[in-house]
Amino acid sequence: MDRGRRVKNTMIRKSFLGLALLVFGGVARADWALNMPRGVTELSAETYDLHMLIFWVCVGIGVVVFGVMIYSLIMHRQSKGAKPANFSHSTTAEVVWTAIPCVILLLMAIPAAETMIKLEDSRDPDMSIVVTGYQWKWHYRYQNEDVGFYSNLAEESVKARRLDSGIDPFSVDNYLLDVDEPMVVPVGAKVRLLITANDVIHSWWVPELAIKKDAIPGIINETWFRAEQVGTYRGKCTELCGKDHGYMPVVVEVVEPDAYQAWLDTRSGAKQRYANNESIAAPEATLAAGE
Amino acid sequence: MASTVADAIKEHDHHGPAKGIKRWLFTTNHKDIGTLYLIFSLVMFFIGGAMALVVRTELMQPGLQFVHPEFFNSMTTMHALIMVFGAVMPAFVGLANWMIPMMIGAPDMALPRMNNWSFWILPVAFGILLSTLFMPGGAPAGGWTMYPPLILQTGDAFPYLIFSVHLMGLSSIMGAINIIVTILNMRAPKMTLLQMPIFVWMWLITAYLLIAVMPVLAGAVTMLLTDQFFGTSFFQAAGGGDPVMFQHIFWFFGHPEVYIMILPAFGVISEIIPTFSRKPLFGHDSMVYAGSSIAFLSFIVWAHHMFTVGMPLSGQLFFMFATMLIAVPTGVKVFNWVGTMWKGSMTFETPMLFSLAFVFLFTIGGFSGLMLAITAADIQYHDTYFVVAHFHYVLVPGSIFALMAGAYYWLPKWTGYMYNETAGKWHFWTSTIFVNLTFFPMHFVGLAGMPRRIPDYSTQFADFNMMSSIGAIGFGLSQLIFVYVLLTAKKGEKATDAVWDNPIGLEWTVPSPAPYHTFDTPPGDELIKSHSHSSH
Numbered sequence: 001m002d003r004g005r006r007v008k009n010t011m012i013r014k015s016f017l018g019l020a021l022l023v024f025g026g027v028a029r030a031d032w033a034l035n036m037p038r039g040v041t042e043l044s045a046e047t048y049d050l051h052m053l054i055f056w057v058c059v060g061i062g063v064v065v066f067g068v069m070i071y072s073l074i075m076h077r078q079s080k081g082a083k084p085a086n087f088s089h090s091t092t093a094e095v096v097w098t099a100i101p102c103v104i105l106l107l108m109a110i111p112a113a114e115t116m117i118k119l120e121d122s123r124d125p126d127m128s129i130v131v132t133g134y135q136w137k138w139h140y141r142y143q144n145e146d147v148g149f150y151s152n153l154a155e156e157s158v159k160a161r162r163l164d165s166g167i168d169p170f171s172v173d174n175y176l177l178d179v180d181e182p183m184v185v186p187v188g189a190k191v192r193l194l195i196t197a198n199d200v201i202h203s204w205w206v207p208e209l210a211i212k213k214d215a216i217p218g219i220i221n222e223t224w225f226r227a228e229q230v231g232t233y234r235g236k237c238t239e240l241c242g243k244d245h246g247y248m249p250v251v252v253e254v255v256e257p258d259a260y261q262a263w264l265d266t267r268s269g270a271k272q273r274y275a276n277n278e279s280i281a282a283p284e285a286t287l288a289a290g291e
Numbered sequence: 292m293a294s295t296v297a298d299a300i301k302e303h304d305h306h307g308p309a310k311g312i313k314r315w316l317f318t319t320n321h322k323d324i325g326t327l328y329l330i331f332s333l334v335m336f337f338i339g340g341a342m343a344l345v346v347r348t349e350l351m352q353p354g355l356q357f358v359h360p361e362f363f364n365s366m367t368t369m370h371a372l373i374m375v376f377g378a379v380m381p382a383f384v385g386l387a388n389w390m391i392p393m394m395i396g397a398p399d400m401a402l403p404r405m406n407n408w409s410f411w412i413l414p415v416a417f418g419i420l421l422s423t424l425f426m427p428g429g430a431p432a433g434g435w436t437m438y439p440p441l442i443l444q445t446g447d448a449f450p451y452l453i454f455s456v457h458l459m460g461l462s463s464i465m466g467a468i469n470i471i472v473t474i475l476n477m478r479a480p481k482m483t484l485l486q487m488p489i490f491v492w493m494w495l496i497t498a499y500l501l502i503a504v505m506p507v508l509a510g511a512v513t514m515l516l517t518d519q520f521f522g523t524s525f526f527q528a529a530g531g532g533d534p535v536m537f538q539h540i541f542w543f544f545g546h547p548e549v550y551i552m553i554l555p556a557f558g559v560i561s562e563i564i565p566t567f568s569r570k571p572l573f574g575h576d577s578m579v580y581a582g583s584s585i586a587f588l589s590f591i592v593w594a595h596h597m598f599t600v601g602m603p604l605s606g607q608l609f610f611m612f613a614t615m616l617i618a619v620p621t622g623v624k625v626f627n628w629v630g631t632m633w634k635g636s637m638t639f640e641t642p643m644l645f646s647l648a649f650v651f652l653f654t655i656g657g658f659s660g661l662m663l664a665i666t667a668a669d670i671q672y673h674d675t676y677f678v679v680a681h682f683h684y685v686l687v688p689g690s691i692f693a694l695m696a697g698a699y700y701w702l703p704k705w706t707g708y709m710y711n712e713t714a715g716k717w718h719f720w721t722s723t724i725f726v727n728l729t730f731f732p733m734h735f736v737g738l739a740g741m742p743r744r745i746p747d748y749s750t751q752f753a754d755f756n757m758m759s760s761i762g763a764i765g766f767g768l769s770q771l772i773f774v775y776v777l778l779t780a781k782k783g784e785k786a787t788d789a790v791w792d793n794p795i796g797l798e799w800t801v802p803s804p805a806p807y808h809t810f811d812t813p814p815g816d817e818l819i820k821s822h823s824h825s826s827h
Contacts, residue, residue, distance in 0.1 A: 034735040034736075034738065034739050034755075035735075035738050035739070036668075036671055036738045036739075037739075037740075043667075046667070047667045047668055047670070047671055050665055050667055050668050051662065051665070051668040051671065054661065054662045054665050054668065055662060057661075058658035058659075058661060058662065061658070062654070062655075062658060065625065065626070065629065065654065066651065066654075068629055068633070069629045069632065069650065069651075072629065072632045072633050072634075072635070072637075073632065073637065073647070076568075076632060076633065076634055076635050076636065076637055077636070077637045077638070077639075078569070078636045078637060078638045079638070082634070082635070082636045082637070083636060084568065084569040084570045084634070084635050084636040085570060085633075085634035085635070086570065086571070087570075087573075087634075088570075088571040088572065088573060088574075088575065088824065088826060089573060089574050089575070089576075089577070089826070090573075090630075093626075093630065094574055094577055094623070094626075097622065097623065097626045098619060098622075098623060101618055101619050101622045102619055105615045105616070105618060105619070108615065108665070109611070109612055109615060112611060112665045112666065112667060112668075113608055113611070115667040116604065116607055116608060116611070116666050116667055117604065119667060119670075120604040120607075160354065161354070161355060161747055162355065163355040163356075163357075163358075163359060164355070164356070165354070165355075167354075168354070169352075169353040169354040169747075169750050170353070170750050170753075172750075174749070175353065175749050175750050176353075176747060176748065176749045177749050199440065200440045200441040200444070201438060201440070201441065201534060203599060203673075203674060205674075205742070207671060207740045210667075210670065210671060211670075212599050212670050212671065212673055212674075213599055213601065214599050214600045214601060216528075216534055216535060216600065216601070217440060217528045217529075217534060218528020218529070218532075218533070218534065219528070219533075219534075219535065219601065221600075221601035222601070235740070236740070236742050236745075237742070238599075238673065238674040238675065238742040238743075239438075239599075239674060240364070240433065240434045240438075240441065240744045241441060242364075242432075242433075242441060242444065243359075243360040243361045243364060243432070244360060245360075245364075245744060245745060246360065246742075246744075246745030246746055246747050246748070247360075247747075
């Protein structure tokens with residue numbers, strides 16, 4: 001009996017240890033790209049900092065609450081001969097543990113609100129792009145430029161993604177995260193996105209830009225970003241939009257301003273170019289492209 | 292004279308259930324109906340679980356190996372509908388049916404025939420829902436949230452989906468009315484409201500939530516129906532409607548709905564922890580107030596499910612602040628449970644183990660919930676696996692563990708025999724290990740950028756998805772131990788009336804197994820006082 005109890009005790013202790021390791025192990029792993037990316041805009045960094053702040057607040061509260069609980073589980077057990085106390089309330093304790101969370105929340109709410117206010121301020125953009133979601137691709141139209149095109153899942157991924165394709169996804173570069181024509185924007189420019197959809201609701205997300213906005217038919221949503229680093233940033237549609245929801249990635253290429261200008265020049269007369277592009281020219285797509 | 296009355300009472304006691312199938316079809320007995328609800332929900336738990344395993348099997352590796360994306364989407368949609376409306380909600384109604392009359396010293400539910408009806412609607416509703424799997428166009432695949440315009444692309448299954456949701460709502464509303472009327476009118480005359488057990492309190496609050504929001508859901512899906520078949524444009528932009536309005540209406544139902552699934556769980560845990568700590572519940576009254584505050588707040592936070600739809604800044608800030616506030620009453624509950632354990636004399640039978648895991652793991656789900664409240668961060672978390680991890684933490688080691696705890700806790704009272712404790716502990720440990728293996732890695736893949744509801748994913752998420760899938764299969768198999776416990780439930784030693792060590796609650800004053808009719812005469816003042824956690 002006694003031995004059984006001891007085995008049981010060790011078992012419980014070990015399992016709590018395991019749980020703690022799982023939790024803190026997670027934090028350690030977070031450093032090798034299993035956490036939210038810090039991103040390449042001022043606001044993505046702020047978002048990341050908010051995320052880490054609230055995370056550590058939770059860890060702190062968790063350590064206290066679980067600490068007390070684990071202490072109690074170890075010390076206040078019948079097998080250790082603990083005699084039950086008989087108290088059933090304590091006004092002081094109850095006031096304290098109502099008040100402290102309120103204070104923590106208030107302190108959290110201030111930076112959270114500040115970031116939100118900045119996120120919503122899409123005034124005075126340097127350029128605007130209309131993003132339209134389709135089942136299952138994106139369309140980008142650059143306002144005040146003669147540039148508009150569809151962005152489809154890259155051919156390599158299309159081949160590999162089929163049921164029993166026989167192609168190992170690991171052999172495909174950026175599997176499901178690559179497109180035929182990425183959105184191209186200049187570094188440092190304030191880019192305003194006007195996001196809508198043509199059929200069902202989609203959502204345009206690039207984690208490193210900290211932008212996620214629903215593309216809704218009949219509604220034009222506004223958001224913005226200012227990428228501070230040249231590079232290729234990948235994201236996905238995040239609102240269930242039918243069978244190929246998992247296959248409409250977003251790729252944004254942030255380039256130097258003159259490279260952007262050069263890219264724009266190659267794009268003039270984009271309409272012809274796209275009418276001739278077979279992989280894109282589904283009949284309704286051509287129609288929509290010829291706006 | 293006196294002996295005639297005694298004989299009559301005795302006669303009445305011996306008047307047992309009808310025989311055979313009729314007993315179950317026509318029963319108006321709260322215990323029989325409770326049993327029906329519980330068995331039904333267990334069957335649904337396994338069906339919904341099988342669908343989850345289809346999902347996890349496909350997601351075990353990147354690339355499509357087993358199912359087409361359409362079918363995958365049907366599986367996620369049906370899994371959610373079945374688990375929410377078919378498993379968790381009916382299971383708590385089952386517990387309510389069995390326990391509430393016994394906890395408040397009432398002979399039965401107030402509206403026994405409606406009780407029968409509200410149960411028997413459910414097999415019909417889910418029969419219809421499951422039949423859509425075999426219809427042209429497949430089962431609904433637009434997500435359990437049924438957002439238009441996507442849901443309007445459902446094939447022949449569409450009207451059947453709407454009709455089955457109507458039936459589920461009807462059943463829930465009738466069940467809720469019954470519970471409210473029972474608690475308010477059938478309670479032992481000497482029992483004050485604050486003397487009621489927390490399980491009864493939480494169910495009273497839940498029942499009001501159900502009555503408030505199930506009609507809202509019914510309205511929302513009816514508008515979908517008329518948009519599809521009768522030319523209206525509630526949610527169709529082309530006709531002047533607004534697809535976002537559906538989301539507002541849906542989540543006005545949907546957010547109270549999540550508390551409908553967790554408040555009764557709080558109730559169960561609040562019954563079990565005092566029993567195995569051998570101490571009265573800490574802060575009985577503040578539990579009631581906290582539960583009521585949560586219920587109130589649940590009505591003013593719905594749009595935190597929609598931070599990416601493009602709301603005005605003021606709206607986003609309001610919903611962020613209101614959502615953060617929920618952490619306060621929820622925290623009070625967790626602190627009260629810890630306060631109950633503090634300086635107790637704890638033992639760790641299966642119900643207690645499930646309850647302790649509930650407190651730990653539900654709190655982890657609460658933490659990720661607090662993180663999700665921060666709007667800017669939520670924009671990154673939204674519709675990723677981080678959200679999937681969050682709500683599964685509050686629903687599986689939350690609601691489901693509370694249900695398991697409750698089942699083990701009251702099983703001896705139902706059957707009259709002690710269940711197999713060794714098997715129960717195996718069930719607990721395997722479930723706890725696998726539930727964490729399944730859902731903890733989802734936090735990481737979500738933060739790293741994996742959206743939810745996708746049948747295939749980029750290769751950097753492969754390892755954690757493999758872990759999740761192994762965990763899910765392990766968790767599924769672990770539940771078979773529970774079936775074993777139920778099948779051998781009457782093989783153990785005879786249970787005493789109290790079953791546990793001096794538990795508080797009127798249900799422990801009646802024999803084990805509880806006779807077909809209990810509390811034909813209401814319990815007296817003394818008995819009520821000595822079996823209440825309240826100091827009032």
